[in-house]
Amino acid sequence: MNLFEHIGRFILMVKQAFTKPAKWSVLRKNIVIEINTIGISSLSIVALLSLFIGAVMVIQTASNIDSPLIPAYTVGFATRQSIILEFSSTMICLILAGKVGSNIASEIGTMKLTEQIDALEVMGVNSINHLILPKILASLFIFPFIVLISMGLGLIGGGLIGTQAGIITLEKYIMGLQYYFDPFSVSYSIFKTLFFAFFIATIPSYFGYYVNPSGGALEVGRSGTKSVVASSTVILLINLIITYFLLL
Amino acid sequence: MSIIVNNIKKGFNGTEILKDVSFEFEKGKANLIIGQSGSGKSVLTKCIVGLYEVDSGEVIYGGENFSGMSKSERKKIRSEIGMLFQGSALFDSYSVQENVMFPLTMFSDMSKEEMLDRVNFCLKRVELENKNHLYPSEISGGMQKRVAIARAIALNPQYLFCDEPNSGLDPKTSIVIDNLIYDLTKEYDITTVVITHDMNSVMEIGENIMYIHEGENWWTGDKHSIVTTDNKEIGEFVYASEFMKQLRGKLS
Numbered sequence: 001m002n003l004f005e006h007i008g009r010f011i012l013m014v015k016q017a018f019t020k021p022a023k024w025s026v027l028r029k030n031i032v033i034e035i036n037t038i039g040i041s042s043l044s045i046v047a048l049l050s051l052f053i054g055a056v057m058v059i060q061t062a063s064n065i066d067s068p069l070i071p072a073y074t075v076g077f078a079t080r081q082s083i084i085l086e087f088s089s090t091m092i093c094l095i096l097a098g099k100v101g102s103n104i105a106s107e108i109g110t111m112k113l114t115e116q117i118d119a120l121e122v123m124g125v126n127s128i129n130h131l132i133l134p135k136i137l138a139s140l141f142i143f144p145f146i147v148l149i150s151m152g153l154g155l156i157g158g159g160l161i162g163t164q165a166g167i168i169t170l171e172k173y174i175m176g177l178q179y180y181f182d183p184f185s186v187s188y189s190i191f192k193t194l195f196f197a198f199f200i201a202t203i204p205s206y207f208g209y210y211v212n213p214s215g216g217a218l219e220v221g222r223s224g225t226k227s228v229v230a231s232s233t234v235i236l237l238i239n240l241i242i243t244y245f246l247l248l
Numbered sequence: 249m250s251i252i253v254n255n256i257k258k259g260f261n262g263t264e265i266l267k268d269v270s271f272e273f274e275k276g277k278a279n280l281i282i283g284q285s286g287s288g289k290s291v292l293t294k295c296i297v298g299l300y301e302v303d304s305g306e307v308i309y310g311g312e313n314f315s316g317m318s319k320s321e322r323k324k325i326r327s328e329i330g331m332l333f334q335g336s337a338l339f340d341s342y343s344v345q346e347n348v349m350f351p352l353t354m355f356s357d358m359s360k361e362e363m364l365d366r367v368n369f370c371l372k373r374v375e376l377e378n379k380n381h382l383y384p385s386e387i388s389g390g391m392q393k394r395v396a397i398a399r400a401i402a403l404n405p406q407y408l409f410c411d412e413p414n415s416g417l418d419p420k421t422s423i424v425i426d427n428l429i430y431d432l433t434k435e436y437d438i439t440t441v442v443i444t445h446d447m448n449s450v451m452e453i454g455e456n457i458m459y460i461h462e463g464e465n466w467w468t469g470d471k472h473s474i475v476t477t478d479n480k481e482i483g484e485f486v487y488a489s490e491f492m493k494q495l496r497g498k499l500s
Contacts, residue, residue: 022355023353023354026353026354110340114335114337114340115333115334115335115337116337116338116340118294118299118333119331119333119337119339121299122297122299122326122329122331122409123326123327123329123331123350123351124322124323124326124327124355125354
């Protein structure tokens with residue numbers, strides 16, 4: 001299959017996912033389960049990464065602007081801009097594309113391999129709608145919260161290392177965080193996240209759903225790898241497009 | 249209600265797997281599709297249940313042309329189909345109870361208590377009482393098959409499909425599963441289709457048998473006529489094992 005055939009099949013899959021579910025109560029229950037699987041279980045790694053990256057950003061910025069002509073609060077300002085505009089949305093979503101994406105691809109791929117998807121179809125259940133729609137809706141709901149938490153923790157991590165290591169005073173750091181703050185940067189980041197969330201849920205689902213069952217476990221593994229590569233590429237591409245149109 | 253397949257053809261990437269297959273699966277009987285590996289048994293079954301679309305020909309459920317229906321039109325007939333897959337195909341993340349309850353949750357308007365009663369009834373029928381809260385990974389292969397049968401009968405199906413129900417099971421458990429399928433067929437007067445290449449199953453429950461060879465309906469009959477037929481391919485299939493060869497020697 002060439003790229004255009006994959007894109008066509010992907011669009012048809014998404015269209016089928018957004019059909020009316022057999023039972024709304026089942027969809028609601030599945031969304032809650034997916035919020036836990038996709039979102040809540042990722043919080044610890046997101047928190048850890050955000051705290052450490054925020055801290056590293058403060059050290060890096062401080063070590064690179066060691067000049068009496070640049071005010072000290074610039075450290076806070078640069079850290080805020082980096083974290084809000086790029087790290088918490090793009091970098092965290094790239095990491096989640098690996099963690100969540102491989103999980104989704106292998107889960108659905110294994111279901112295909114073990115005929116669980118065939119079992120759903122024979123029962124008359126729209127398997128794409130039943131399996132993939134809850135993942136899409138859960139991702140769209142939970143990812144913005146994860147990104148907001150990451151922003152907060154990144155800035156806290158930066159503040160902690162900055163003040164504890166004597167790089168910057170707390171007042172100067174907070175002043176830097178508030179300096180020319182435009183709430184649009186948060187909206188822009190959340191806007192991007194919604195796109196990323198959609199593709200983090202759908203691309204691995206696509207690779208898992210259309211795995212070649214005769215390839216066995218090897219093929220399921222490959223589908224996980226392919227899904228991470230594809231979703232990371234799409235995230236970077238969308239990031240570029242959205243940034244170009246919204247910030248330039 | 250019976251299932252009739254008329255002149256079914258199905259191919260993949262230019263290779264014809266099913267070549268003009270016709271057969272009637274009779275109501276209230278254990279209908280067997282037998283044949284060697286790669287003969288087209290599973291493809292035929294997947295065509296009958298609608299997992300594959302046929303290239304030509306028709307599948308008729310109780311007088312209604314299933315293969316000519318749209319996806320939404322098929323829903324009614326699908327609700328009357330129960331299927332036991334080769335690997336059981338239980339949902340790993342669901343407990344035994346949730347697996348059996350799944351079709352009820354999706355397609356019935358029963359209350360939670362009514363569903364639970366039905367689940368317990370089905371589990372009791374397959375002799376798996378009090379296993380409700382175990383997960384598929386915590387039970388044996390034979391138990392998994394029985395849970396899959398309980399799930400398949402949960403909605404009182406008119407048609408029961410069993411794809412190699414004995415695969416991976418020891419001979420004793422295989423007989424238990426065969427007898428369970430046969431008893432359910434008689435008890436609910438349903439049309440049962442069993443895909444197998446296990447001669448023990450053929451001799452246990454084979455009432456209406458189709459032998460499929462290289463995608464064609466090669467022979468039809470029952471468990472009595474299959475051992476006496478002089479068809480060369482059937483002979484090679486039936487008497488493939490040393491045990492059957494010795495048995496034939498003693499009988500003759």
